[in-house]
């Protein structure tokens with residue numbers, strides 16, 4: 001591959017912070033796009049970020065800048081809200097760039113939406129897998145269709161299962177992020193129960209739970225201000241997640257909840273550590289502190 005970086009000026013990262021899944025902290029973070037192709041979820045403070053696809057020349061320049069510091073890393077993460085939405089030919093060229101500048105990388109992962117997976121043919125996904133794509137991190141958020149629809153998440157859970165089946169057939173792992181409290185008080189029981197049922201059907205490799213925050217300037221914030229959404233307290237959120245975990249029947253899955261009571265993490269492997277996870281959550285449910293309050297309004301990035 002010819003050096004494509006001669007006349008362009010780029011920075012390795014656009015913003016001051018980069019947003020990696022918790023599992024990808026050791027991966028080479030290669031920025032390929034900005035913004036989300038869906039940008040409609042009512043709770044999401046990323047939804048209004050400008051959208052931009054970096055040219056292959058820019059991606060090559062970024063890879064070249066990172067390479068001297070990250071040569072020993074075996075894995076890369078394609079930074080961007082849903083990098084799998086990029087055309088397959090573009091992604092294949094990005095994978096070529098990684099191979100050229102970071103020859104030790106043999107695994108590549110990215111964020112994706114279920115509909116990104118469905119839009120690609122099996123042949124396209126197979127080509128990407130053949131060049132190193134090994135895991136997709138997908139924002140499921142909830143297995144309750146009503147909660148997803150309320151938030152305008154743009155997920156059809158039947159289609160989501162089809163997407164998982166395609167990935168499973170091709171040997172591409174899929175991991176989910178989920179949001180405790182997404183259904184608010186009204187849908188909390190269903191969020192717990194129906195999320196467990198969906199996860200049991202999908203059998204993801206990893207689950208990362210975060211807690212719902214009401215970011216200012218989001219539609220959900222306005223709805224809550226008008227009384228149309230009641231947020232869970234920290235303790236209710238943990239109770240909900242505990243109920244979900246108790247319903248899980250997963251064969252091989254790493255579980256992390258990084259926002260337990262707003263200040264601690266519970267993690268373990270399922271199914272073998274399920275009882276330990278539940279016991280830790282039961283203990284934390286009894287903790288004293290300001291946990292019967294709703295999470296404070298976060299400061300806008």
Ligand code: SF4
Pocket residue numbers: 036037038039040041044045046047081113139153
């Ligand atoms: S939650 Fe994900 S899919 Fe929804 S708008 Fe935000 S980045 Fe896009």
